[in-house]
Structure formats: C-alpha cells, structure tokens
Amino acid sequence: MAIQSPLYSLNIVDTLYEFDEPILFVARVGFLKSLFLKINETETTSDYLSCYIDDAYISGLREGRISIRGVFDSQKERYIVSADHFLNVQSEMMVGLNDVGEDHLPKPGVGMLPRLGECPDVLQEKDALVSIYFQGAGLRRESIHYSTLMGLLSGVQNLVRNVIAPPELRGLRNSTFDFLVGDPALGSLMISVKEPTANMGKLRQAPERRGLTIEDVRTGVARNKDEFFSGMEEMLSQNALTTASDDVYEGVQHLLPSAETAFSNVTFSTQKGGVLRRISISRERADAVRKAHARSNGTDSRRTGTIVEINAASRTLLLRSRAGVTTCAFDQSAFERLRKDPAFKIGSRLQVDGDLFERVRRDYLNVDQIVLLETVT
Template sequence: MWDIRTPPAGDLNQVVVDPVETLYEFDGPLIFRTTIGMVDLLMSKVTAVRQVSIFLACQTDDRTVQALRAGRLSVFGAFDKASYWLIALDEAFQVKAYWNCSKADVPKRFFAKPGLGLFHWQKEAPDSLEQAFALLAIKFKGAELTESGIPFGKLKRLVDQSFETVRKLLTPPQLANTKSSTFDLEVAPLKFASLVVAVREPVFNMPAIRRIKALDSYSEEDLENAVQLRGREFAEKLVDVQSRLRRQEFDDAYTRENFAFLDLLASILPDEDSYVSSVEFNASTATGLTTVVFEKDTARSIHQTVQGADGRRVVETGIVSGVTVKSSSIRIQSIRGKDVTCIFDKDMFDELTGGQNVLHRRISLTGVLTRRPRRDLLEVENYRLPNDQGIFA
C-alpha cells in the first residue's frame, strides 16, 4: 500500500501541470483534466503531505469526462481503472514526485464513495461506462461478488436471472409469441467487483421475422423503437415504485394495479436468503439516465406484496396468445413471463371477441388470480384494450 515514504518512480524534472478542464474546484482545482506528455489524465486531490498536494491520476478520454460532467457517471466510476499514478504537486503545480500504482496499492480512502456524481445536486450515478450508456443495466452487489472473482454457480444463476428478466422486459410486443431466435440482445463484457450485466442494443433476426406473415409489415426500426419504449416504461415504473416505497404509499390499490410489473421485478430482487445484498438498475429514458437501487430491506416489501397476491384481485397485462370459444376464455402471455388462462362470463367474452381478432393484441385484465405451477388462472371482472397510441384508457 502506498504511503509518502514509498520511493517515488521519478520527479518529471519539475514539469508544471496545467489543468485544461476543471471539473470541480474549491480554493483551487480539485478534480480536473490535463495532459502530461502524450497521456490524457483525470486528476483528483486526495491528500496533502509536507507542503505538497497528492493527486490521484488515471488515463481518461472524452467519453468518460463528458459522462462525469453530465452526471451519467460517478466520480468513483471515472477513476475505476487498473493502474494509476499518485503525483505530488507544489503550490505552483510543479511535479515534485510521482508513483506508479496498481489499484491494490492505492489507499481505499483516496477513492470517492461509489454512486456519487460530481456535484451534490446530481442524482445517484452508475459506477461504470457500461452502465452509463446501456439500454438497460443490472448491477448485483454481495459479499461473494468481488473484483477478484465470483463463485461459478452464483455467476450462472445471476446471468440466467438477468437473461430471463431482460427478455421479458424488452421483448417487443410484436415478437411476444415468436421463437426466441427472432430476438436477442447484445451485452457489454461482464464487469466484476459486484456483477454488472449491461444491455447495449437489441439484435433482430429479420429473415426469421419476415417468415412470420403477421409480422411482415414491421421494419427493424419499428422493432427497435418498441424495445426503446419498453425500456423507458420500465425506468418510469422503477422510479414510481421507489418513490412510493419511500413515501410509504405502497398500498393495496397500487399493488393491485401494478401486480404484473411487481411480480416481474421481484423475480430478480434479493430475498431473505439471497447472497445478493442489493440490485441496481440503470435505464436510458427520453430525459437521460435513470438509476434506481433496491436494497434487501426494500425488496422485502415487494416480495411480500406479490407472495400475497394468490386469491386476490390483481391487474394482468400481456399479449393474447390463444382464444377458446367453448370455455369463453383466452390465454395471455403476461409481461411477467407467465402464461395465464383468463376466464370470462359469456357476455363479456362475446363483447371482447365479437367482430374483432384479439389474437396477438395487448390487453389489460382485472380479476381474481390463482397461481398454478404451469399456467396461472384469472377470473376476469373487466378488461381494457389499448387505443391507437398504445395507451390503456
């Protein structure tokens, strides 16, 4: 571990450091960008010793600095590198000494607290560029999820959970009942020190999609826009859930109306026996990046809500995947990924199906839920179909 008694690597012959872009200052530049030789550096003052200031420095680039300034990346994330320099500067910003350091050599107190942006008014920010620019990112934290490694079995379970959840969240409604080969997602390299799964962009198998007659009218742009919309809707729901939990407004009416979303969310949140201590979501929206963190204590409320839904009135939303006239029922694939048989009284069923084809359409239904291993059952009390703008009236 570095300390001031560590022999320096050199002194750079009294080179003067010139801050070319000051990002944070108080009685002088505290976090700034500069160039020494041909190296683009981000520097942060971490301590003062014997009338010199010690700065932590790492290589940087435009993308990192712009994300840091905009609040899309935390200070911790901007300095999350494998190697560093510690640089001693006098009052004239002349280099008096420097040290080459690996991350393990740098005292932990020299790093900013994770999740904090450059300025105090900025909201919680992600700790990696992968999260900052992802369509959707999920970050798991836990004692066994470290930078040096993750138990293989736990890694597989978290990746499988992420895969199932993200596909349920982002699959365009048009592709809800198609084979999995029609739609995939490109992810960034997995990032350890916790586990970050960051979705970069959707991947469509257009030849396979074109072979489905009902989907022939959709362009790749249409499907990409549908994925973006699903991501924005998810981000808005996350913010709403978190704010209601904080305001203690997580009442029966809200949980009934949002049951399908909450059930899906609960599938990836830590429970009492989980080795995961928190889950962080980062999602791009029309107004910027949304970051929401659920700690284990917060997740408990959501788990309790969805576990108590059996035999209660809930709202299900999904895509109609089958219609059975004989039993006055339809089958939907819920947004929570579960198949649900929905039973109507005859008059309501005739009203829904009379004169229109509801197969493959989105639908929202209110009724009493019975959970079952293979396919849940919903006794329908009323239903809603979306308008031309895709909104349920």
C-alpha cells in the same frame, strides 16, 4: 541550496470540479490523459491521487455513469503526485488504494456533481437500453462465481425478453429476435442491454408482422422499457402491487436481493437524451415488495420444524421440516425477541407463519408471526 527541478508540469485539459482551484481535473502526462483528485495540501505543495483515464471514462463521469471512486478502482496503476502551486510535479509514487487513507478517498457511489445522485462504481454503457447493477460483498472486481454470473444473466434475459420486449415479439426464437448485451463489468456487476436485434426476414413471415420494420421494433422496445420503469416506480411507491405492477414483479423477482443472494442492492437505470433514470432497491425494500406481492396473491404459509442454522448478521435461520429446508427471514424486532429466548438455538423446534416464496434450491419465508419455540429434549 540547489533548487529541485520538477519532474514535469501538469497541463490541465479539462477541469471537472473546482472550488477556488481545480479539485478534480484531467491533465496530460506525456501522451496520455490522467485524472487528478486533490487529497491533501501543505503550505508549498498539494497531493493528488492520479490514474490514467480515457475519453469513455471522462464522459461517464460527466454523465453520472460512473463514480469518482469507480474510475480509480478500475485502473491497475494509481499514483500519489505531489506538485507545487504552479502544478510543477515534485514527486510521484505508485500506490494501491489501500495505501491511501479512506478519509482521502471519495466514497463509493459519489459522482462528480451532487445532482447526478448515486453513481455506479463501474462504468455504465453509454445510451444503454437498460443497465442493471448488482452490489454486494459477494461480488468482487477480481472474480465472480460462475453460478452467480449465469444466474443473474439468466434473470436479465428473462426480464428483457418477457417484460421489455413488445408482447407480439415474446417467445420467438433467439435467431429471430434478441438483444445485444455489453461486456459484463465486474466490481460489483453491471449488465447492460444495448439494443434489440432482429432477423426481419423471419419476423415478417407471420402475416400479422409483414409490414413490420426495425424501427417499429425499436419503438416498441423503447415504449415497453419506459412502461417498465414507470411500473417499477409505482410498485415501490405504493408498497402494494397493482395489476399493472404485478407483471413487473414477475419479471424482476429473480433479480431482487435477499438474505441468500451474493448482492444486497440492485439498481435499474436507463439513459435517454443524456438524462439518467435510476431505481435502486435494497434488500429491505425487496423484502417489503415480496411481502406485498405475497399478500396480494394469498401465499401465506406455516412452517414447523427444527432449527439447523442461525445467521445473526442477516436475521435468518434455516428450518428443516417435512417440506424440506426453508430460509426464514425476520425483521429486526422479531429477531431480537428470539435471541433473548433461551430456547432459541440449533436443534430447537420452531413454528412460524409468513409469506412463502417457492424456490428451486430452497424456499424462502418472510416471517410475520412466531407461533411456537421450544427446546427438544
């Protein structure tokens, strides 16, 4: 029997993870580098999931700025490569990720090493001042609703200009002081703020800023960024807002997930000297923060009206009252009690107390107490 000649041999140039043998590695295929992940083996061959990769993604993997799954998701062409134990390639076949069983794929958010923690599934800008990563079923790699994108960009702009910018530079015209932002990365959505920019001539026109330098601006921004992350950690750990973290809440409230947003999780991250600092907020955690803020600001409210829509998946309903239509959100136990009540249906009358958040499109009420539920005859 004739021995099949290999298509080519893999020349490993960078081993990223190994366990008795290379499991995740970079090898040259022709003139290009490719990432290889071992997904299966037999007595004579091993199968690898492979895609082309450049140095930016290799660096991102090493530093925890992208997950392994994210690298494969980012490429249009992926291959299953079968090679013998000497890394001589016997066959290769182009595949979609749907053609590879989930048990053979790395899970979303898993990085190269456990110490890196949960990693984004899109590439985070290297040395970004702050990156904000939105995840959710309503955000897709292929496209995003224009209104969703512009709303989130506006929220990020509000955060950096009113919280991360030094107090003396807030409220200035964009032509005088602004921030550079990297290309938004889809799948879900990553927005990275790179660095501050300033027209120093205009900045120095004010007497109190005549001695200001661009290094002073960068130092002030970096200091406020670190204070912002410390304030976020304080806000989340206490579950009750102090005066300091109240300012932070005002800056991030429009970036927090809720039952109405296209995203269910948001992660704030920054990188300094190769060290990543991340804060992740789920929808449930965001609801707890909103409740704590409402308690500290005395915004308890009552809504009485007619149920016009019920969403069991998000444990919310729409209530039409004299104040308009309000989204009412319940915790799991309260919603289960409602579902067991025969009167819980569209058209019934409901009265609830809770923490109210006024919004442009529709107010949002975190329900603390169900006062009345009755069928309208």
